Amino acid sequence: MCGIVGYIGNKDVKEILLSGLDTLEYRGYDSAGIYITDEANQGHLFKEKGRIAALRDKVDNSISAFSGIGHTRWATHGIPSVENAHPHQSTSGHFTIVHNGVIENFEEVKDAYLADVHFHSTTDTEVIVQLIAWFVESEELDTIDAFKKAIVTLKGSYALALVDNENPNTLYAAKNKSPLLLGTGEGFNVISSDAMAMVRETDQFIELMDGEVATLTKDSIKIEDLAGEIIERDSYTAHIDANDLGKGTYPYYMIKEIDEQPAVMRKLIQQYQNENGDLEINESVLSEIKESDRVYIIACGTSYNAGWVGKQLIERITGTPTEVHLASEFAYNTPLLTKKPFFIFLSQSGETADSRQVLVQVNKAGYPSLTLTNVPGSTLSREAKHTLLLHAGPEIAVASTKAYTAQIAVLAILAECVAKYNGVDSPLDVAHELGIIANAIETVIDDHEIFERLSVTHLSTSKNAFYIGRGIDYYVVMEAALKLKEVSYVQAEGWASGELKHGTIALIEDNTPVISIITDKVSGPHTRGNAHEVISRGANSMIISMEGLDRQEDAYVLPKVHDLLTPLISVIPTQLIAYYTALHRGNDVDKPRNLAKSVTVE
């Protein structure tokens, strides 16, 4: 949530900051701002409510500036407004700051130190910059010591980039829990909350750790801990293709990412196959799962929905009991654990605060953990014992699509490898089946016009909708409903079809859209029966079934794939339906209201 960029060097900084913020905009898009220093050491602050495009219009292009910081915001404390947009400045104008995260004790800090200070915003962030100024002015500390003292005083999560306006040839950075990177180059250095934002400038990054402070000039980066001990750390190469960050010929990232799913399936087979063509996963992961008596999958949102399919795969393929938990619930309402738990964290971004909160507890208890993530080097990847990558390429649309299918595919690969390691016969050849699925996804996507038409006939005006299914189809309808509500704003429920008659059917009236997913041969006939019950009560029914289970009345028939992997194919129509419904309703498909891509606050 929120995005930070900073640059100090020999190029004009305006476009570097603005295009960095463009790249990070999917992380938060309520308001944005930049602070830049010109050749005469004069600072200029530009802030705007709304999107980066609005900020870009506001920036004075006649200014030449070679250092600056920028921010795109997802509001936590204080409404989206120009006043609450970052950067924030101390009252004297001495310091300017941008911040990702939440300061938990900002009210206490205000009372303890800043009772006489006039605040210009209602954010927690302004407290940080006012506090630094207060330490400099009242305690006569120099900037770095005031910054360190502020860090010790503040509680919460933060990634910070700071400018001392009296010495703008230096930028300062620090972090706690929220990620922050320092990028290095010839005659310039950068700060970025995500390597993607600055990859056009450099692919060399140094990770900043909690409890460290960095001082950047155009020619040097100094990292020290709070006691002043210098820390040497090598840079790493960020393997991000700047071309992957664009939409190409697609109108929206969401449809581009839906379209990329067959390629992701093929890439995963390639990435996890060894030279003999067998699927392979690090043996220590397999032996720890073998040793465990239960797998606990922890995740949020779409990743949580993928987790339910993962449970099915792990239990059916390996025989290991598996539970799925919402991270935000697990952290504060922890269930009774078995003696030898193994934890799997599913997270596209690898930065989700709710999941991290659980991982911290898991690490404290000394339990083994594995993160499945799309982002190498992300917090959840670094802090878990093991990582498996999703290899889906950057997912920019806020609504997750290709990460969901990649998570399921990697869980299937993991399950097969565990089964083999445990000497259990796997009921399927995952690599072979994923190849079939890649082709099947292509077939469904080729039929996108059918789903556009169905979106118009069923969902263009309705306020609510139901997806129903049983068993493995129930897991998919949970995801289908989440996708529909987040991008189209249609109030949608993903419901176990057998549960309808226990209360929810009271909501069915004339034209209520009810979309049934039927891929499971055992429970499918029951779901069809439930579909008829709602049709009898006036529902505008749409049945999506799998070849072999289809009937004349069905709106779409999915190509047949292996029973255990049907979610990889049945979810595709639901992604397309969400996309087209949002498009026809005139919504911003890639940046739905109130949301942000990477949820780094609890």
Ligand code: AGP
């Ligand atoms: C997906 O469409 C959502 N935007 C959201 O539910 C997301 O899946 C959730 O926040 C978890 O994110 P993560 O996978 O990056 O941890």
